[in-house]
Amino acid sequence: xxxxxxxxxxxxxxxxxxxxxxxxxxxxxxxxxxxxxxxxxxxxxxxxxxxxxxxxxxxxxxxxxxxxxxxxxxxxxxxxxxxxxxxxxxxxxxxxxxxxxxxxxxxxxxxxxxxxxxxxxxxxxxxxxxxxxxxxxxxxxxxxxxxxxxxxxxxxxxxxxxxxxxxxxxxxxxxxxxxxxxxxxxxxxxxxxxxxxxxxxxxxxxxxxxxxxxxxxxxxxxxxxxxxxxxxxxxxxxxxxxxxxxxxxxxxxxxxxxxxxxxxxxxxxxxxxxxxxxxxxxxxxxxxxxxxxxxxxxxxxxxxxxxxxxxxxxxxxxxxxxxxxxxxxxxxxxx
Numbered sequence: 001x002x003x004x005x006x007x008x009x010x011x012x013x014x015x016x017x018x019x020x021x022x023x024x025x026x027x028x029x030x031x032x033x034x035x036x037x038x039x040x041x042x043x044x045x046x047x048x049x050x051x052x053x054x055x056x057x058x059x060x061x062x063x064x065x066x067x068x069x070x071x072x073x074x075x076x077x078x079x080x081x082x083x084x085x086x087x088x089x090x091x092x093x094x095x096x097x098x099x100x101x102x103x104x105x106x107x108x109x110x111x112x113x114x115x116x117x118x119x120x121x122x123x124x125x126x127x128x129x130x131x132x133x134x135x136x137x138x139x140x141x142x143x144x145x146x147x148x149x150x151x152x153x154x155x156x157x158x159x160x161x162x163x164x165x166x167x168x169x170x171x172x173x174x175x176x177x178x179x180x181x182x183x184x185x186x187x188x189x190x191x192x193x194x195x196x197x198x199x200x201x202x203x204x205x206x207x208x209x210x211x212x213x214x215x216x217x218x219x220x221x222x223x224x225x226x227x228x229x230x231x232x233x234x235x236x237x238x239x240x241x242x243x244x245x246x247x248x249x250x251x252x253x254x255x256x257x258x259x260x261x262x263x264x265x266x267x268x269x270x271x272x273x274x275x276x277x278x279x280x281x282x283x284x285x286x287x288x289x290x291x292x293x294x295x296x297x298x299x300x301x302x303x304x305x306x307x308x309x310x311x312x313x314x315x316x317x318x319x320x321x322x323x324x325x326x327x328x329x330x331x332x333x334x335x
Contacts (some may be wrong), residue, residue, distance in 0.1 A: 021059050024052045035302065038316040043181055043195070044308040057170040086110075106277035116196035118220045120213055120283075121156035123290070126282050128154045129272045142274070158220045168210075175206030180303065186307075187314040195307060198300035205297045 031049050032039055043047075076084045087107040094101040125275060132142045139153040178199035185193040269281040 008240070017059065017063070021056065022057045025230050028052050034322075035052075039321055040185065040316050041181075041320050042308075043184060043304070043311050044188075046181050047304055047308050049180075050174060053170050053174040053177060056292070057167075057174075060166070072212065091313075106273075106275050106279070118156065118158050118216060120278050121154060122282050124156060124278055125154040126272060126287065127271070127294070129274070132274075133272070158217045161221070164214075171206060171210045175203045178202050185314075185316050186311055191307060191311065194303060198303050201296065201300050202304075205293060205300075208293075280315060 004060060028049065031041060031045060048133040076086070076089070089102075089106070089250050090109065097145040128139055129138060131139070143150065143152050178195075181199065184198055186195060204231070222239070267321070270284055270287060271278070
């Protein structure tokens with residue numbers, strides 16, 4: 001597949017993308033016009049406003065994404081009059097460059113040749129797998145075919161350093177969006193207090209997730225530099241990772257003492273992937289606190305959605321007033 005094919009497919013729905021982006025930007029402009037004119041904003045509008053940050057960020061990240069409505073298969077090369085199979089490619093790698101490459105593979109046939117270092121996708125895959133086990137698929141149906149017919153939603157890739165400032169702007173805006181409603185009118189003081197607590201935790205959780213992702217991303221970039229500067233070290237790391245994947249782990253001896261047992265349990269790894277991919281194992285001491293704080297965050301988000309509609313039972317009259325419907329911010333010029 002040539003790059004021109006991908007570029008041509010990307011231009012199919014450019015107009016619809018721009019229209020959707022303009023709707024989000026126009027909504028943001030009109031809401032800022034209400035703030036400028038001193039008009040109140042409902043909690044429902046504030047929630048919708050927070051989604052504009054995520055929507056614009058998604059638009060930027062997905063702009064090069066081609067519009068592919070059906071799978072496009074890429075054939076392997078022809079060698080000696082026969083088409084090279086994936087098994088032949090892996091056998092060649094096992095014989096020449098990766099002697100410890102296991103016979104079985106996970107995710108994609110060539111994915112485990114290089115060890116997986118970016119751990120964010122492993123954590124996300126763990127959480128998504130929990131939803132799949134409960135038959136909840138908010139982030140897409142699980143792929144049950146051995147060869148992927150689409151890209152799964154748990155496939156994460158690190159970000160280039162040049163996009164850090166832009167990503168920081170969006171994550172700060174999104175994390176602080178619900179704090180704007182700190183002094184909003186609520187039907188009862190209890191609802192206002194819960195909103196403030198939920199908004200504060202939303203900001204903490206979003207920034208915590210951003211710094212956690214930033215830490216893992218920086219770890220990935222440092223590992224890439226080490227591999228580029230030391231090809232031999234990279235080969236040794238590859239062989240060691242493949243040896244760990246190919247060889248079964250010995251059961252540790254039974255620890256003595258309650259503290260030692262507890263530390264051993266926390267250092268153990270959990271693997272709930274469908275095919276038991278060794279690279280998808282995650283440490284228990286990371287999963288337990290993340291599950292707890294994620295559950296609390298889900299409760300806060302649920303409260304936002306419920307309060308958006310419950311708070312409509314008592315609102316100030318100003319929410320029914322509008323500014324300039326066509327040209328926000330310049331309505332006073334025509335008075």
